[in-house]
Amino acid sequence: RLTDLSIVSKAGAESIQKSLETINERNQYIKNLTSDIQRKDSLNLALVTNLKRSLANVNDEDIQIEVKKGVVYVSLSDKMLFKSGSDQINSRAEEVLGKVAKVINDHKGIEILVEGHTDSVPIKNDRIRDNWDLSVLRATAVVRNLQTKHGVDPARMTAGGRSEYLPKATNDSKDGRSLNRRTEIIIIPKLDQFFELMVPEEK
Structure with a gap:
């Protein structure tokens, strides 16, 4: 017993x-x-601080920098980047993209997602079939510019288009449509590093 x-x-x-x-x-x-x-969070704070300092001379209506869902968003108005209905980057945007690129190049542990957004007004011409085309072409133009003119590693970037389907404001007003026409540069941690944080080490 x-x-x-x-x-x-x-x-x-x-x-x-x-x-x-x-x-x-x-x-x-x-x-x-x-x-x-x-x-x-400290990295995001440093990114936001550096971006706002670099872009201090840019019209506040044309650029917004904020942290959402744990990542940094740089939202650029279409009137600053492009001519109406076009995906050709204008000369005014070169300085802004150069300053954003410098901050990106200074932080190697991040990736960049560039998203194009439009309003709901239909568009169609010889090159652009609809707002899907326009949003993708604009995102691609920004990525190409960051790569070829400002030395951002293309392996760190992804371009995508959202068309009119992720608006910031109503498309029923002129001001709302203006807010919706934008390109967002989203700065995120590298995915492999993120998943390493989420998975405990095995013994």
């Missing part, structure tokens, strides 16, 4: 010890993850 109790007590102690080890591992994981999130 005493032997049986001793075996049970030993097994119980081992079980408790394993549970404590698991709890300690989880606590350490949470601590590490919290630290990583704080570092990412």
Whole structure:
């Protein structure tokens, strides 16, 4: 009987010890993850500060810099970047894109998603079939400019178009449509680094 109790007590102690080890591992994981999130927030703050400092002389109506869902958004109005209904970048945009590119090049641990957005007014010409085409072509034009003129690594960039389907404001007014016509440069952590943060190390 005493032997049986001793075996049970030993097994119980081992079980408790394993549970404590698991709890300690989880606590350490949470601590590490919290630290990583704080570092990412610090990076976002540094990016926003550097971008706003670099672009301080740009009209506030033409550019917005903010953090949403843990990533940095740089929203550029179409009137600053392009002629109406065109995907050709104008001379005014060169200085702005150059300043954005410098900040991007100074931070190697990030990737860039460039998204084109339009209003709901239909467009069609010899080159552009609809707003899907226009939004993609504009995003591609910005990516190409960042690569060829400002030295941003193309492997870090992705271009995409949202057409009219992710508006910031109503398309029923002139001011709303103006807000919706924009190109967003979204600065995000590299995906492989992000997933490394989310998966605890295996022993």
